[in-house]
Amino acid sequence: MKSLSKLLIIAIILRLLVSGLMFHPDIKTIAFQTSFLKKGVINIYPYLINNRISLPLKEEFVYFPLTYFVIGGYQAIITPILGNNFNNWLTDAGANSVVNNPNIIRYLILLKLPLLFMDIFIAFLLLSFFKRKEDGEKAFTLWLFNPFTIILIYAFSNIDIYAVLLTVIAFLYIKREKLLTASVFLGLAIAFKLYPLLFVPFLFLKAKDIKEKVLSVVIPISIFLFTVIPFWSQAFVNSALLSGLSTRIFSPNFTIGFGESIILGLLLLSVLFVFAWMYEKNIRLFKYFVVLLLILFSFSHFHISWLLWIAPFLVILVVQKPTLSWPIFLWSVLAMSIPLFYADRAMTISLFRIYSTWYDLLPTPFLVIQKFYDPLGVQSMIHSVLAGLSIVISFNLLKHD
Amino acid sequence: MTNFTKFTIFTILFLLFVLPILMIVPIRMVPSGDQPGYGDMGRVSVYGLREFKQVFVSTDKNLVAIGTTIKNPNLKNKKDILFNLYEENNNLIRTTILNGFNIGDGDFVKIVFEPIIDSKDKKYYFTLSSPTAGEEEIIELFLIKPTNEVLEYTYDEETKFGGIPMVTFHKPEGLLKNTLTIFSNILSKL
Numbered sequence: 001m002k003s004l005s006k007l008l009i010i011a012i013i014l015r016l017l018v019s020g021l022m023f024h025p026d027i028k029t030i031a032f033q034t035s036f037l038k039k040g041v042i043n044i045y046p047y048l049i050n051n052r053i054s055l056p057l058k059e060e061f062v063y064f065p066l067t068y069f070v071i072g073g074y075q076a077i078i079t080p081i082l083g084n085n086f087n088n089w090l091t092d093a094g095a096n097s098v099v100n101n102p103n104i105i106r107y108l109i110l111l112k113l114p115l116l117f118m119d120i121f122i123a124f125l126l127l128s129f130f131k132r133k134e135d136g137e138k139a140f141t142l143w144l145f146n147p148f149t150i151i152l153i154y155a156f157s158n159i160d161i162y163a164v165l166l167t168v169i170a171f172l173y174i175k176r177e178k179l180l181t182a183s184v185f186l187g188l189a190i191a192f193k194l195y196p197l198l199f200v201p202f203l204f205l206k207a208k209d210i211k212e213k214v215l216s217v218v219i220p221i222s223i224f225l226f227t228v229i230p231f232w233s234q235a236f237v238n239s240a241l242l243s244g245l246s247t248r249i250f251s252p253n254f255t256i257g258f259g260e261s262i263i264l265g266l267l268l269l270s271v272l273f274v275f276a277w278m279y280e281k282n283i284r285l286f287k288y289f290v291v292l293l294l295i296l297f298s299f300s301h302f303h304i305s306w307l308l309w310i311a312p313f314l315v316i317l318v319v320q321k322p323t324l325s326w327p328i329f330l331w332s333v334l335a336m337s338i339p340l341f342y343a344d345r346a347m348t349i350s351l352f353r354i355y356s357t358w359y360d361l362l363p364t365p366f367l368v369i370q371k372f373y374d375p376l377g378v379q380s381m382i383h384s385v386l387a388g389l390s391i392v393i394s395f396n397l398l399k400h401d
Numbered sequence: 402m403t404n405f406t407k408f409t410i411f412t413i414l415f416l417l418f419v420l421p422i423l424m425i426v427p428i429r430m431v432p433s434g435d436q437p438g439y440g441d442m443g444r445v446s447v448y449g450l451r452e453f454k455q456v457f458v459s460t461d462k463n464l465v466a467i468g469t470t471i472k473n474p475n476l477k478n479k480k481d482i483l484f485n486l487y488e489e490n491n492n493l494i495r496t497t498i499l500n501g502f503n504i505g506d507g508d509f510v511k512i513v514f515e516p517i518i519d520s521k522d523k524k525y526y527f528t529l530s531s532p533t534a535g536e537e538e539i540i541e542l543f544l545i546k547p548t549n550e551v552l553e554y555t556y557d558e559e560t561k562f563g564g565i566p567m568v569t570f571h572k573p574e575g576l577l578k579n580t581l582t583i584f585s586n587i588l589s590k591l
Contacts, residue, residue, distance in 0.1 A: 007406070012415050021417055021587065096435040107589045150413055297572040354590065355421045355584045358431050362424060 004137065013146035015119065018154035019112040020105040022351045026097065027157035030071060031111055033061045037072025038079060044068050045235035056093040060239035066191040067159060072116055084112060099353040108354075117151050118161045120144075122312055125168050129175070129316065139319045148332050149311050155351055156304040156374045163193035167220070168312045170196070179207055183216045187223025190191070195309055198296075200272050202288045204281070248300045268295045275398070287397040289313055291355045294394050297335055298387035304339035304347065306333075317397075327393055334386040341365055341379045369388050404586070409463035425494045425579045429571040433460045433550065436468065436509070445556045448534040449450040454544055454555040455564045456526040459571075466513040466528065466570035472541035473504045480534040489524045501531065508554075514588035516572045520550060524552070 018225035023259055033044060041047045044061045052058050061068060074207040079086070089101050098104070126139040152158050161292065173182035183203060189196040205290070209215040228236070253261040272291055276283050314332070318325050339347050343366040349359050369375040439510075447453050460573075471552035476503030486495040497512040504510055531540060545551065547562045573579050 007402075010410065014410065017417055018413060057406055104588075141403065145403075147408040147409050147412040147416075150409070151416070258554060288552055338457070352421055354422065354587065356434065358428055358579075358583075359424055361428055361430070361432075 002362050004140065007144060008123075008243065011123075012116065012120070013387060014150060015107060017114055018150055019116070020109045021354055023099060023104070023108060023354050024156045024346055024351060025098075026346075027108065027111055029057055030063070030091065030157075030386065031075060032057050033059070034072035034075055035087070035090055036067055037068065038076035041201075043231050043233075045231060045239050046233055049235045049239075051237055056091045062240055063159070064191055064193070064228060064240055066188075066227050068161065070157065070162065071114075075111075078110055084106065096357050099319065099357065104354060110167050112154055112157060115158065115161050118165045119149070119153055120239055122161075122168055125165075125172060125348075126312065129172065130319065137321050138313050142315045142318060143312065144329055146332075147313075148307065148336055151336070151346070152305065152308045152311070156305055158308050160193055160308050163189045164195060164308050164312065165311070167196050170199075171286070171289070171313075174203070174206070179212055179216050180219065182222065183219040187220035190220055190224040191227040195296075195306070196220075197287075198269070199259040200290055202276060202285055202292070203223060205273075205276055206283050206285055209323055214265075248302065249296065251301065252299050263301045265295065268299065286313070286316070290317060291394040291397055294390035298383075300389040302339070305338070307335055314376065324393060324396065327389060331389050331393065332387065334382055334389065338379055338386065341369065341382070342377055343367075344373070354379075407546075408548065409536045413460055414482050421583060422580050425573070425576060428509075428573060428579075431579070432468070432572060433569045433579065433587055435534045436470070436568045437545050437548055437551070438479075438519070438567055439470070439543040441573040442545055442563060444541045446539040446541050447480075447529055448531050448539040450532070450534060450562070451557065453529050453565075454526055454528045455567070456524065456549075457523050457550050457564065457567065457569070458522065459517070459520040459569050460522065461569070461571045462519060462521040463574070464517040464525075464569055464571035465515075465572045466511045467509045467567055468509055468511040469567040470543055471504055471508060471510045472543075473501055473508070474539065474541065476506060477501075477539050478531060478534050478538040479570060480538055481529050481530065481539060482531045484527060484529055485516075486514065486525060486527045489526070494525075498589070501534070501538070504540065511570065532557060536580065 002303070033048065036044055036047060044065075048055065048060055064230075075082075082305070085103060087105060087360055089098065089103065089107060092098050092101070099106075106138070121197055123140050123143045126143050127136045129139060130136040153161055166185050170182040170185035170189060171178070173185065186203065188197050203216040203220075204213050207216045217335060228241075233399075249265040252264045255261045267394050269292065272288065272295065276288055278331065290310070290313045293313065298309065314328050318328055343364060345364050347362075349362050352359050366375045369378055443451075445451075445453060448495050455476055466485075480501050482499040482501055482504070484497040484499065487493055487498075494517065497514050499510070499512065528544070531538070534540070542565045544554070545563055545566045547553070547564070550569065551561050551564040551567060553560055555561075
């Protein structure tokens, strides 16, 4: 226990360092948008659109209402600690003055502190996940000490962690055969981010009787609708509901003529669902959740923050099946490297702008590769290898049980 | 502590404290500061005999480039654009020829020349002209109020305070000095 405490302290120090020194502009945008809660704005979606002309930052709020209330509520609580100049920083639209602000490190650490709590919470959930104490400790350590989640959460200020935490809690209840409690947490997770909705059909399959089957679908969807219906408007639908997930999953397809096409992601998810339905007597949801996410990342142009969705499951998988350690490590490296080749400075060089704006003079990896080869071609090659690896890992998971 | 734990600690510390130093290495020139905003002082057109002259101070040594925003409306200027840099005593010290073909409308353009070693706190002026460009092939420069670098400009035989939103670039003094600059910048924000 003493060694775990020591590890925990080192883990927290590492996280605070990354929190303070790496800056992705999304955190400021989200903090600006959610700052309207303390000013009494309840429905942020039309507010941002209607006041776009007068606001210094023009982006729409792309997250669900629960995210607005949680992050906005937290900001309202810590406002006295943030100080009087915080609002000036939030409304500052200057690319350089934002990162040259003398308080930026303090702001970033304070704004990212909830992520740290969620992150540590997940570590303790993983610790309690396994029957064998050693396995729990291994998962705890692996979650705290892998470069992937540290970068995903703290460099990119990944607020998907709220949904990830709730999904992990839901999964713990699934493991204890408490499906209805799990569906409550899954519903809360969906209220933060849409992706856990994909798990619901499998929850339906897992349920024992008709009543449980109906409730396992009705509960999460009701919770989601309960949190979004009061804010339902064209602004909400356009800003938050038609998210990247739905558009990106349904994007890759191949034509079968006469205007029709087969949507690859949907095809594979359907195969997975029908396979589970037809061939599994006692469905183990864990492997289906993992395979589902592997399909998602293999056949869609994903955002780097999405990778956090699968991270706790991969940690569990590595502990359960040590033979998959290296393939999963390789998978993680490939998956993390794909977004780094996007033509977006915020994915790479701009993360270091707190150190100096001199880095603005450097080309992105996309531009560097462009001098020798087609960077989209490199991305495609890496993504293809990732997909290949995903297929083999999925096969391994589905085959052995 | 497992090997993977050590690997993680090493990776994160490398990312935070070594990579920023390595990223300095390819930087061949560093700006003296941020480019000033365009302001609302209007624009001037450069073509034919309409030349633009700017007086400025180099706030650091090893002056190696001047960067500013240039408009090339409808990308019509495909002619030579001459840049002449003078010392305060009218000595022509550097000449660079650009071509409008390579300048987009509103591009930030860096005019690079051989380094001037002892440039710190010295006054210089430069001229920008596009003598073979006609009225339809203008390039445009934004105007701003004077700053500590931008002093005065001459256009159409009239001299006024202020000039273009320019930033000077300087050859780095070395990896160690730049590393110190970057980390002292971090320390100043703690």
